[in-house]
Amino acid sequence: MAATPLDLFDLDASLTDEERAVRDTVRRFVDDRVLPHAAEWFRKAEFPWQLVPTFAELGLLGAPIATHGCAGMNPTAYWLALRELERADSGIRSFVSVQTSLVMVPISLFGSDAQKDRWLPALQQGKAIGCFGLTEPDAGSDPAAMRTRATKTGDGWRLTGAKRWITNGTRADVAVVWAKTGDDANSIRAFLVPRGASGFTQTPMERKLSFRCSDTADLCFDDVRLPDDALLPGTKGLGSALKCLFEARGGIAFAVCGSAAASLQCAIDFAKERVAFGKPIAAMQLVQGKLATMGVELAKAQLVALSLARLKEAGRLEPVQVSIAKMNNVRCALEITRTCRDILAANGITEEYPVMRHMNNLETVSTYEGTSDVHLLVIGQFLTGHAAFRG
Template sequence: MVAKVEGEAKRGAGKPDPHDLLGLDALLSEEEIATRDRIRGFVRERIKPNIGEWFYEARFPEEIVQEFAGQGLFGMHLEGYGCPGRSAVEYGLACMELEAGDSGLRTLVSVQGSLAMSAIHKFGSEEQKNEWLPPMAKGEKIGCFGLTEPSAGSDPSSMMTRARREGSGWTLDGSKRWIGMGTLADVAVVWAKTDEPGEPVRGFLVPTDSKGFRAEVIGEKLSMRAAVQTELHFEGVRLPEEAMLPGAKGLRGPFSCLNEARYGIVWGAMGAARDAYEEALAYSLEREQFGTPIASFQLTQKKLVDMMVEIQKGTMVALHLGRMKDAGSLRPEQISFGKLNNVREAIAICREARTILGGNGVTTEYSPLRHANNLESVRTYEGTDEVHTLILGSALTGLPAFR
C-alpha cells in the first residue's frame, strides 16, 4: 500500500497546473472530459473571437441557435423525444464552458432546455411532448418561459396573469417581464392563475403567433447585452383545453423548472470566473511594470491565488451536486447552496481579475468586466441572493422566513 501511494505521489509530482491545481480532471470520466473539451473547443473557435463585438453592439447572434443545436446543447440532459439524454454532470460541464464564453449565450441553452423543454418534458401530455420536444432539440423551434412579472419577481404567488375558462378553452390576460428569448420564441410556457380549486396556478403552452400575444425587447441593458430579454403581453389570448400542461398544478411546477436552471448556473458561474482568472493570469505574466512582470508582485499573486482557490472550491461544489443529481438525491436547498455561493464568488473573482488588467480591463478586448456585468443578472434571476439565503435558512432552522 505504501509503495502504491508513493508511486501515485510521484506520478502527480511535477509542475502544478495553474488552471486545475487540485487535479479535478481526475474526478471526471473520459466521456465527461470529451464532452467538456468538445464544447470548450466550440466556444474557443466560435464565441470568444466574436463575443466582444456582440456584447458591445447588444446583438444576439441568431445564427448561433442552429450551431448550438448541432452541438447537442438543447435539452441535453433530457431523455427521449429526440433529446440527447446526457448526464447531469455532462450538462453542467457544457454550461461551464458556454459561460466561459458568455453568460448570455449560456442562458439560451438554459431557457430552451432547462426551462421550456423541461416544463414540457416533466408536465406535458404525450401529444405535447411529441409536438414540441423533437423540433426544439433540433433548434427548429424556440421556447421561452413566462413566470416573472413586472410586479412579481421573487414572489411569483402574487402573479397577476390570469387564465379563465371560456367555453371549451381558456382566455389568457396579463404580462410577463425579463423573459429570455421571447421575441424569437415559437412557443411560450406561461404560468397563470386560474379559478381552479386547490392549486390555481397552471402552465399553458402558448404559440407566439396566437392572436393577442405580443413580445417586446427590453433594451438599454448594462448586462447580458448579447442575450435577448423581453416583456410578454397577453390580451384575450384564446387557448384550447389541450394547451394546458396536465401534470403541473401549483407553483411546484415552475419551481421544479427553476431548479433545473439554477443547477446549470452553479456550473456556468464558475466558467465565467475561470475565464476571467485565466485572462488575468495570462495578462499578469506578459504585462511589465517597474522592469518586471506584474505577476511577480506579491499583491498580484495574492489576487490570483484567492481567485484560483474559490474557482476550485466552486467547481468541486458543482461536481458534487452533479453527482447527486445523477444519483437522484439532489435536493432544492442544495442547489440554492451552489447558486448562492458560486455566483457570489464568481462576481468577486471577475471584479478582482479586472483590477489586474488595469485600465485595459474596461475594454471589450478583455472578458472580466463583461463577465462581471453579466453575472449581476445571473445573481438576480432564478432567485436572488436573498431568496436563496432564506431557502437555506429555512432548511437549517425549519422556520420559513418569507412572510
C-alpha cells in the same frame, strides 16, 4: 494529470471519458465560433441566432432528456457543456439553459404525449425556440404575487396579463407561461402559448448593460384565447414552476465557473506581462495574493459544482443544496471577475478583455433564478425550520 491553475484539485481526473469528450467538443466549438465574436455580439446587443443549429447538432438542446431525439446526457456532461458556453458569455449559455431546463424539461415533465410530440423534436433541432414566463413587472422573487390570469371558457382558456425579463422571449415560437387559474398559488398552472396567438405580443427589452447579447423580452397577453390543450396538464401549483427552476439552477452553479475561470486566466496572463516598478505585477506579493485567493475560491466553487452534479446523478440532489451552490458559486464568480478587473486596472474596462463583460453578465446571473437573498432564506429555513420570506 495534475493540479493546474484553473483546476487546483485536478477534478478533470474524476470525469469519465464521455464527459471529457462532451466538454472538449463544446470547448473547440466555443474557441472557434463563439469566443472570437463574443465581445462584438455584446457590444451590438445581438444574439447569434446562426449558432442555434450547431447547439442542436452538439446535442445541447434538451440534452438531459432521453426521448424525442434528445441526447440523454448525464448532468455532469451537460453542465460541463454549459460551463464551456459560459466561458464565452453567460448570455449565450442562457439561451441553452432556458430552451432546455425551462422549456423542454417542463414539457417533458408536465406535458401530454401530444404536446411532447409537437414541441420536443422541433425544440431539440433548434427549429423552434422557447421561453419561460414566470416573472412579471411587479412579481419577481415572489412569483405567488403574479397577476397573470387564465380563465376557463367553454372550449378553452382566456389569458390576460404580462411577463417581463423573459429570456429568448422576442424570438420564441412557444412560451411556457405561468398563470393563476384561481385566487392562490395552488391554482398556478403553465400554458403553452404559440407565437402569433391573437393578443400575444413579444417586445424586446433594450438598453441593457448586462446580458447584452441575450434576447430579453416583455410578453403581453391581451385576452389571448387558447384551446384546452394549451394547458400543461401535469402542472399543479407554484411548486411545478419551482421544480423547473430547480433543474436550471444546478446548471447555473456549474456554468459560472466558466466565466470565473476565463476571467482568472485573463488576469494571470495579464499580470505576467504587465510591468510596474520594474517587474511584472505577477511578481508582486499583493497581486499574487489576489490571484492565489481567486484560484482557491474557484477551486472551491468547482468542488461544489461537481458535488452537485454527482448528487443529481445519484438522484439525491435536494433544493437546499442547489440554493447553496447557486448562491455561493455566483457570488464567488462575481467576486473573481471584480478582482480580475482590478488587476487589469484601466485595461480592464475595455472590451479587449472579457473580464468586465463577464462581470456585467454575472450581475444578471446573480439576480435571476433566485437572488442571493432568496437562496439565503431557503438555506435559513432548512437550518431553522422557520420560513422568513415575509420578514
